[in-house]
Amino acid sequence: MILAQVIGPVVSTMKINQLDGYKLLRVRAVNPDGSFSGPSIVAVDTVQAGKGDTVVVIDEGGSAGVMLEVTGQPIRTVIAGIVDRIDTEERVQ
Amino acid sequence: MKIGRIIGSVVCEKKIESLSGVTLLLLQPLDDNYKEKGTPVVACDTVQAGTGDLVLYEGGREAALALDNWFNPSDASVVGIIDSLEDV
Numbered sequence: 001m002i003l004a005q006v007i008g009p010v011v012s013t014m015k016i017n018q019l020d021g022y023k024l025l026r027v028r029a030v031n032p033d034g035s036f037s038g039p040s041i042v043a044v045d046t047v048q049a050g051k052g053d054t055v056v057v058i059d060e061g062g063s064a065g066v067m068l069e070v071t072g073q074p075i076r077t078v079i080a081g082i083v084d085r086i087d088t089e090e091r092v093q
Numbered sequence: 094m095k096i097g098r099i100i101g102s103v104v105c106e107k108k109i110e111s112l113s114g115v116t117l118l119l120l121q122p123l124d125d126n127y128k129e130k131g132t133p134v135v136a137c138d139t140v141q142a143g144t145g146d147l148v149l150y151e152g153g154r155e156a157a158l159a160l161d162n163w164f165n166p167s168d169a170s171v172v173g174i175i176d177s178l179e180d181v
Contacts, residue, residue, distance in 0.1 A: 007125075008178065010096075012149055014140050015173030016159055024094070024149070026178070028125065040125045042094040042149055061155050074151050074159035074172060077094060 001080060002038075004029045004057045006049050010042050018073045025049060025079065027057055032086050043077040044068070054083040094149045094172060097122045099142050103135050111165035118142060118171060120150060136169040149173035 004027040012024060023045040029038030034054070041059065046067065049055045058064050061076040068078060101119035116138040124130035127147070139159050142148050148171045150156075156170040157163055 010149070010178055011176045012173035013176055014142075015149065016139050018159075019173060024173075026096075040096075042096065061153070061158075072158055072163065074155040074170065076151065076153065076155045 001056050001058050001063075002029050003032065003083065003086075004043075004055055005034070005036075006051050006053045006055055006079075007040055008051050016074065018070075018075065019044070022046075023048075027055060027077075027079065029057075030054065032088060041077055043079045044075055045079045047079055047082055049079050049082050054086075055079045056081040056083060094151055095122065096127070096175065097136075097148055097150050098127075098129075099144050099146045099148055099171070100133060101144055109166070111162060112137070112167070115160060115165075115167075116141075120148070120169065120171065123147075134169045136171050137165075137167045138171050140171055140174055142171050142174050147175040147178075149175060 007026040010024040025045045028040040031037045064078045097120045103117040120136040121133045122131045156167045159170040
């Protein structure tokens with residue numbers, strides 16, 4: 001799973017029916033210190049994450065299916081949790 | 094899912110059986126600022142997207158699963174037309 005930040009919602013009414021009912025949020029991968037570390041992708045939100053939240057994102061088909069309790073769906077990117085805090089050992093230089 | 098823009102369509106009279114009846118679109122991947130990035134790809138359409146539409150698309154295995162007959166070799170499929178983005 002990856003750490004990412006929610007950039008903002010994506011509204012799409014004309015979409016495949018497997019995506020019906022899901023809220024879509026654009027997220028962008030971040031390093032633990034919050035700096036961006038990758039391109040933005042669009043994820044299915046299941047935890048009511050909001051703009052600016054740091055979230056844990058699954059970006060793999062099998063796991064996404066398990067999360068949504070479906071199989072064989074064309075969905076691979078799902079938000080699994082909203083991060084409250086990240087504790088890391090201070091790196092000794 | 095990723096964001097791209099439809100810049101045209103690709104017509105193939107002769108193509109493999111599992112893609113018959115599937116509309117092929119020319120899709121330009123976009124970066125975080127919705128600027129063109131990378132080379133256009135040929136994507137299968139599932140939502141009647143038209144040229145100029147901002148779309149969501151899926152790659153990899155999920156692209157094939159987006160089509161009715163999921164046993165097909167697609168590695169890029171349009172899965173939604175974007176109405177609005179509230180972060181720009």
